[in-house]
C-alpha cells in the first residue's frame with residue numbers, strides 16, 4: 001500500500017533551499033533586487049514590457065489592487081462567476097462593492113459570456129473573468145460584452161500562469177489588467193505571492209506605489225536593496241509588496257517551468273486516457289500551450305461516497321470550489337440563472353496532479369477512480 005497521496009504537493013528542491021539561504025544571507029529581507037529580477041523574468045516569459053509586472057504578496061492583493069485601479073466604489077456592482085475563489089468576492093467587498101453572480105459553461109466550467117449581458121445594470125462597474133482548473137475562458141467573448149457596455153474587465157489568471165491561448169499568446173499579454181497567484185499550491189509558488197500585469201505604464205507606476213503604502217520616490221531604491229526616507233504620498237497605499245525571500249523562491253520555480261509544465265501535461269493526458277468509470281465525467285482535452293493546474297472530475301452520483309472511497313484508498317481529493325452565492329456573507333447578492341453552477345458544484349472533485357507524482361502513484365489514482373462503484 002502506498003503512502004497517502006496528497007491532492008497538492010509543491011515542487012521544491014535543492015535550488016529553492018539554496019536560493020532562500022542566499023536571500024537570507026544577503027540581509028535585505030524586504031522588497032529588493034530579487035523582486036525586480038522576478039518581475040523581469042515574468043515580463044520576459046509573458047512578453048510584456050518589464051515595468052508592467054508588479055509583484056505583490058498574494059493573488060488576493062493583486063485582485064484588490066486591480067479593482068482599486070478600476071475605481072470600484074461603495075454600491076458598485078462587479079459581475080463575476082459565482083464559481084470563483086472567495087478571494088475575488090471579498091476584494092469586491094473591501095471596496096464596498098457587491099458581487100453579481102453569473103453562470104459558467106458546462107463544457108469547461110469557465111465563465112459563460114452569454115450570462116453576463118442580462119446582469120448588467122447602471123451600477124455595473126467591472127467584470128471579473130477567469131480561467132479555471134486547466135481550461136482558459138473565452139476572453140474575447142467576454143470582451144465583446146464588456147465593450148458593448150464600455151465596462152472594464154479584470155482577468156483573473158490565478159489558475160493559468162504560463163499558459164498560452166489557442167492563438168499562441170501568453171495569458172496576461174493581451175489584457176488590460178491580469179492577476180496571478182503564486183500561493184503554496186499554484187503551478188509556481190513563492191510560498192505566498194502574486195502579480196498584477198497592466199497594459200499601460202502609468203497604471204503600473206500607480207500600482208507600484210499602492211503596493212508600498214503609497215510611497216512615491218522610494219521604489220527604485222528598493223529595487224537595489226536600498227531605502228529612501230523622504231517621499232511623498234499622493235494616494236491610498238497598502239503593505240502588499242513581495243519580499244526578497246519569496247521572490248528568490250519564485251525565480252527558482254520559473255527556472256524549472258518547462259519541466260513542470262511537461263510533467264503536469266503528461267499526468268493530465270494519462271488521466272484522460274485511462275480513467276474509465278461510468279460515474280465519472282472527465283474534464284476537456286487541453287492544447288499543448290496549457291500549463292495544467294488542477295484536474296477536476298465530476299461524479300454524477302454520490303460524490304461523498306467517491307471522496308470516501310478515495311480516502312480509504314489513500315488518495316486525497318479537493319473541492320474547488322463552493323459557489324459564492326451559497327455563502328451566508330454573499331447570499332443577498334444579485335444573481336442570474338445559475339443552473340450549471342448549482343449542478344456541477346455538487347459533482348466536482350479535484351484529483352492529485354503535480355510534477356512529483358510518481359508513475360506508481362498516477363497508476364494508483366487511476367485504479368482508485370476506476371474501481372469506484374456507486
Ligand SMILES: Cc1ncc(COP(=O)(O)O)c(C=O)c1O
Pocket residue numbers: 058059060061063084085087088130156158159180181182183193194
Ligand atoms: C481564481 C483565484 N483568484 C484569486 C486567488 C487568490 O490568490 P491567493 O491565494 O494568492 O491570495 C485564488 C487562489 O487560489 C484563485 O484561485
